[in-house]
Amino acid sequence: MLDALSRTVVPPRPALWRRWRALPLFSYYNRLAGLVLLGNGTFLWWWPRIDVQVLSQMVLINLSLAILIRQQYVINALFWLATRVPITWPLRIRRSAAKVYHLGGLHSGAALAATAWFAAMMQAQWVQVEVVASSTLWLGSALLGLLVVMVIMAQPWVRSRFHNAFERVHRFAGWSALGLFWALTLMASSERPTDLLHNGAFWLLGLVSISIVLPWLRLRKVAVEHIRPSSHAVITRFAHTTPFAGSSTAISRHPLLEWHAFANIPAPREAGFRLVISRAGDWTGRFIDALPRHVWVKGITTAGVANVETLFKSVVYVATGSGIGPVMPHVLARKVPIQLIWSTRSPRATYGDALVDEILRAHPQALIWDTAERGKPDLVQLAYGAVQACGAEAVICIANQALTRHVVQELEARGIAAYGAIWDS
Incomplete structure (x- = not known):
């Protein structure tokens, strides 16, 4: 199906006066x-x-x-x-x-x-x-x-x-x-x-x-366990609470200085949750290399953009790299029919066989694009093709800032409801 989607013809953007609502301004x-x-x-x-x-x-x-x-x-x-x-x-x-x-x-x-x-x-x-x-x-x-x-x-x-x-x-x-x-x-x-x-x-x-x-x-220091499938990513498990799917947790090693929020991955009928943390800067790099036994958490788990999925009859998820973290709890929860497109480099080598197999068990139709083998895809083309093939009402994109904005803007310009993080804090 990936090959079929990669041949999708995306129509040109309408005239500016017809798509002004999709402009960032x-x-x-x-x-x-x-x-x-x-x-x-x-x-x-x-x-x-x-x-x-x-x-x-x-x-x-x-x-x-x-x-x-x-x-x-x-x-x-x-x-x-x-x-x-x-x-x-x-x-x-x-x-x-x-x-x-x-x-x-x-x-x-x-x-x-x-x-x-x-x-x-x-x-x-x-x-x-x-x-x-x-x-x-x-x-x-x-x-x-x-x-x-x-x-x-x-x-x-x-x-x-x-x-x-x-x-x-x-x-x-x-x-x-x-x-x-x-x-x-x-x-x-x-x-x-x-x-x-x-x-x-x-x-x-x-x-x-x-x-x-x-x-x-609600500040507390909690014990964590890690699975490090590669030098690029770590899967960190928490046992102190079980949050709702679609929420995020802020963690820190020095609570007065620096906090980072990650999407929670609870599994149905299992206590606790996981975070997928990939190497994306100095803090995450030190975290992956050192693998602390305890981290600080505060506040309550907070709803994120993907929670809006329940407003639609069906949704196409587009994720890149560790963007699978915010998407995965929705794949596991299966509240609405979805189609997943995950573009990442060497998914099994980077994130581990267990995580990839868990996704495929929950969603056998998941489309996983290995950029190490196929190069970087046109995600607008893939998302547009998936919408047409599945009749989805919306697209939710979880990627880096530039790519998320590009996918959301291009799809909205063509009349497709599209959503993604806006990096406003």
Whole structure:
């Protein structure tokens, strides 16, 4: 069947005016970010009547949205809600609901708006320097500096090039910013402490603080076992819990410095789960070479993009290399009819006979393309051909960033519902 799919003729992309929704600029992520910024922008009509108190409220509302939308319980709840859409509903509704994983657009839009409102508030306070306490001005200025640095580090080209720095800045600068918000709130209520419980800012900051602290309350060091089929990949087994299919777990060897999330692979009727970790950088390289006996985990298992499969009657999965990790639990769970296309170099030599055989037992029709023998395939062609052959309603692609974006954009340009990670954090 692979040979037949590789001969599929992919139609040319329609005219630009017919496929504008598939362009990256108009992604659901950008639409959600734009919606938040537009909503905030409407308040500019009342700019002459906006005082420092209103500015402070706008900062806290946007800050709360930016943080809470990243909370693991909230993410899981939104995925659960989106996937409640009945499969009998029109495809256009289901394919829109499946874009739930673009919720990071709300985070980005709200974070930008919060920073802008806070800058406006600080400008207004510096204008009234005679009546504003100097401690408030200097703490506020330090807080604004932290927010601006976080916004700069979150820009895609900076985040991708300096990801470790981005992660640490967001963690430590974020904690510092939260502390400064608390300091400013308590200072504002210092003259009348009894009013604090009637202050909305107090309760919003409390909710945000609980959201941030909660994952760390679940921090634990757990024992792990490894199978290293090759120098390129390791299969790590955990026994401390059994997560749901389609979730991910963040692990670390130094919990204050660096975290990496991997897709959980639970097997039906088996306790525990596995992670497939391939050599893709310094951290994973050291992990594979050293094979630690314990790692740190925190938070709760979090839903990922492939969970949207239940919104469709049938799905084509496209995976490359260790991208089989996020796909494999869905292959094993068999909640919906699927067709798997896995492109990787020497799958048995790299990931082991046991893993490949497990996939083929669960899905005998799986199409495994060995790039060592056949070279790199045209995944758009293979995915398009599989959709036509199987009548699938959607394609879910798990590959590297550039390839995922290419496959998703090319298929969506041709009217096929396509989904893949968006690397927004």
